[in-house]
Amino acid sequence: MKSMEYFKVSLIFFILVSLIPVSVFGYSNSPTVSIWTDKTTYCIGDSITVYYKVSYGTNTTAYVDIIDYSTGGKTVYLRNNTKINTNTTYYFKSTVGGPTGTEKLKIVGKTSSSSSSSATCSFKINNCSSNNNTNITNKSSTPTNNTDKYSSRFSSTDDVLRTIRNSDSSIKSVSLGQIDSGYDFLTTFNFISPATGAVGYIYKFASCMNGSGVYDGIFYASTKNGYTSCGSLIIVDKKEATDPWNWIWCSFKTISPMDITDKETVRVKLYKIEIDNRFIAYYASYNWSGNNVESNILKALGGKVVDYRVQDVPKMGILD
Structure with a gap:
């Protein structure tokens, strides 16, 4: 009789285990x-x-x-x-x-x-060849109002982003279009948890912007001098795109006020920078005082800060 009860219990246990999804043991049903x-x-x-x-x-x-x-x-x-x-x-x-x-x-x-x-x-x-021909024509004649309106020392958004990357040798970055693989990129740094705190906030901000439109930008990190600097920059060419209002929406969508209740916080800076007459940079930055990457980027960009905000985020716990 006892052996029969043992058999029933074993059978029930086997059925229950067989019904547990594979993901419980560490594997997902889809890659x-x-x-x-x-x-x-x-x-x-x-x-x-x-x-x-x-x-x-x-x-x-x-x-x-x-x-x-x-x-x-x-x-x-x-x-x-x-x-x-x-x-x-x-x-x-x-x-x-x-x-x-x-x-x-x-x-x-x-x-x-x-x-x-x-x-x-x-x-x-x-069609860069066509654009170059137009520019040459304008230079050989009287400059048009359009040329004056969009004059800049940078030739393209790629030129701006290249300047940002070259502003500090400690910067490691991925393009905004690669942000879906950005978490793997972050794990190459010695962050306690790359998906939390200010780093997690900026990662989500960049992901939100990438999902809201086709923008040129980068997501970067640095551990210069043993201190963390992390940021996301979206560069808009006013000749090609309109001002993306959603940068403010993404900055608030990324975090709920409920997230910062009774938690130690750190501060993320949000800049809107007008570069010459042509480009606008949207910059979310977290920077420890021992790391001067943010300062080097701002110097390289030049331009005028036309909007500045701060966002307090939990020191740990944005994506948890």
């Missing part, structure tokens, strides 16, 4: 897929590098489709059921075609034992 490009803006004829990755709990085989939704209205499979290894970053190079506009890439990936996941990224295509 995390990522796709990004080396830049967010290109000229027709430029070289482009596309990176992609399938992340999963174990190292196994995955299969991916990469689809290009071109500015010309075509849908092209760049990779079709291609076999790769999980937890490994792959890339390929190509040449940017036309016409001008915003082009989208989509990746769909799965393992043999999982359901599929997808992700997208976008980039802008400009």
Whole structure:
């Protein structure tokens, strides 16, 4: 009789265990897929590098489709059921075609034992040759009001971002279009927890901006002199885009006032900087006093601060 009861208990335990989702033991039913490009803006004829990755709990085989939704209205499979290894970053190079506009890439990936996941990224295509010809024409004749209105020492948003990256050798960064893989990037630093506190707030701010439109920008971090500096900069060219009002919305959406109740806080700075007559920089920054990266970036940008805000965030606990 006791052996029969033991058998029943064992059978019930076996059934319960078999019903527990695999994710409880550390594996998700679907992988995390990522796709990004080396830049967010290109000229027709430029070289482009596309990176992609399938992340999963174990190292196994995955299969991916990469689809290009071109500015010309075509849908092209760049990779079709291609076999790769999980937890490994792959890339390929190509040449940017036309016409001008915003082009989208989509990746769909799965393992043999999982359901599929997808992700997208976008980039802008400009006809730089045409723009250069226009500029040469203007210089050889009387400058137009438009030329005067948008004059700048920087030639493009990429030029501004390059200046930011070169302003301090300790800066490590990813483009705004790569922000979905930004958490993996942050884990290369010795942060106690990269998804919390001021670092987590700025990460969520950058992710919000990336999800709200196609903007050129970077997400960076530095541990210069053993002190943390982290920030996100979005650069807008007034010749090409309108003022993104959503930067204020993203700064408040990222954190609820309930998050800071009865918690020790740190302060994140939010700048809106007008650079010459052409560019606007939206800058979210957290910087310890022993690290001067923020100061170096502001000096490199120059310009005029036209809006300045501060946001108190929990020292630990933004994304937990």
